[in-house]
Amino acid sequence: MARTMMALGAFRFGLRHNAYSSLQQDWQFKFGDVQRLGNRAATHFTGWDPEPITIQGTVYTMSQGNLGQIQQMAEYGKTGKPLIMVDGTGFSYGKVVIRSLQEGKRYFFPNGSPRAIDFTIEVTQYG
Template sequence: MLLALGTFPFGIDTLAHDELQRRTSWRQATTPRIGARDATQFVGPGEETISLPGSVFLEIADGSVSLDELRRMAATGDAWALVDGLGYIYGAYVITGVDDRGKHFLPDGTPRQIDFAIELLRVDVDPR
């Protein structure tokens, strides 16, 4: 298992992401000053997002089933614990986007390759 979001495991047999991009920001309030830079005050953490792009191949796993499961999870609006394969806990995340693109189709329209991207947003709630 590469990563788990709630009960959904990212791995070779489901969805193996090619990279994990994490962005963390902090909020600074500003007040204009004459003849000087704006005054700033730290007001707390900002958004923390994770992007998981990757590709899944029909010969290895049926990615459409896994993507449908992630869409079902996103539709609940619930936050899910995000944990990597080494046990590091990233925190509670909601799914804000699931993108996919099918390529190299079989005669019945089934894509042999699906490129995907999952977008997650950290929230301050108890994860499931």
């Protein structure tokens, strides 16, 4: 039975298929300054930016990974539709959209197909 590390909509990541090696989340908080005469500026919290989540990994083509999944994700990203993102522990990141997707191929077979496909996906909260 294959264990799913992460589900991004219908796209699955697991140890035996499309495994990722890092997941990074970034929080940015916004503050505004109000200038005051003869005193330092007053700082006020004004909100936060969407939290980008970056997922990086490598698909080794000799494993049982879905070699077309990165291309399928790129096509889905072009729709602008949100996906539900849930990790393997059941934690839900809620609705997210694909902001960017990169794919790199390396270590080629004689026929030109790659032995390894590196990917980086950035998603942000939707809504």
